[in-house]
Amino acid sequence: MMVNDSYEVSGLQQQAKTRQNIVEAITRNFADEDEGLKHALKAAKQAGLPEIQISPIQGKFLQLLAVACNAQKILEIGSLGGYSGIWLARALPAKGHFITLEINPTHAEVVRNAFKQAGVSDRTEVRVGNALDLLPQLLNEAPFDLIFIDADKPPYPQYLDWALRLSRPGSIIVADNTIRSGKGFEEPQDEGMAGIVAYNKRIASDPRLISLDLAMDDDYTDGFAISVVRQ
Numbered sequence: 058m059m060v061n062d063s064y065e066v067s068g069l070q071q072q073a074k075t076r077q078n079i080v081e082a083i084t085r086n087f088a089d090e091d092e093g094l095k096h097a098l099k100a101a102k103q104a105g106l107p108e109i110q111i112s113p114i115q116g117k118f119l120q121l122l123a124v125a126c127n128a129q130k131i132l133e134i135g136s137l138g139g140y141s142g143i144w145l146a147r148a149l150p151a152k153g154h155f156i157t158l159e160i161n162p163t164h165a166e167v168v169r170n171a172f173k174q175a176g177v178s179d180r181t182e183v184r185v186g187n188a189l190d191l192l193p194q195l196l197n198e199a200p201f202d203l204i205f206i207d208a209d210k211p212p213y214p215q216y217l218d219w220a221l222r223l224s225r226p227g228s229i230i231v232a233d234n235t236i237r238s239g240k241g242f243e244e245p246q247d248e249g250m251a252g253i254v255a256y257n258k259r260i261a262s263d264p265r266l267i268s269l270d271l272a273m274d275d276d277y278t279d280g281f282a283i284s285v286v287r288q
């Protein structure tokens with residue numbers, strides 16, 4: 058029994074190592090960070106922001122989606138340190154526009170500086186406030202071609218309502234952290250998970266959307282919900 062158990066452990070360790078190698082190889086080949094992205098990570102850390110940004114693969118995936126829907130206007134709900142914003146802003150054409158909503162004014166300054174360092178200040182805008190207050194003001198700037206939700210989790214279903222109001226047929230709506238090691242599909246134990254579980258249920262059944270959750274973070278335990286607004 059001892060022998061079988063240790064075989065099992067080393068098998069699992071091998072699988073984990075293989076997955077890690079795959080993530081590293083894909084990152085090296087498709088999602089290398091340049092100085093602008095590296096600076097954003099360092100500055101966010103120095104400012105005391107939590108290190109919970111998306112992975113480089115997820116950043117590249119957001120760019121791919123932005124190009125796929127010919128994005129000219131992108132909206133982000135929740136800026137963190139500007140890391141995902143840099144990936145997204147770089148997918149825009151010269152006249153494109155990226156708006157990110159951030160509740161914390163100190164963090165917003167970190168983000169503006171990260172955008173400057175990454176050379177994307179010309180097409181980016183950081184708006185400070187509670188997203189639920191700022192979103193109604195965006196109606197006259199809609200539709201957005203891509204909307205990325207990565208803010209506080211309890212209002213995720215409300216953010217989805219606004220994303221639908223601010224989008225067009227063919228727009229892509231992405232939400233981060235919808236898997237949570239599978240908890241995103243179980244009976245929720247707190248308000249944050251309640252928001253995420255409700256979000257998953259909504260996108261899975263809303264006839265206006267075609268949706269899929271994809272495990273795609275560094276250890277495949279969390280990832281994006283991707284929805285396309287049907288024509």
Ligand code: DHB
Nearest residue numbers: 109110111207208233234
């Ligand atoms: C948390 C939030 C995030 O957006 C994330 O990507 C990871 C963790 C959090 O609030 O714990």
Ligand code: MG
Nearest residue numbers: 109207233234
């Ligand atoms: Mg997140």
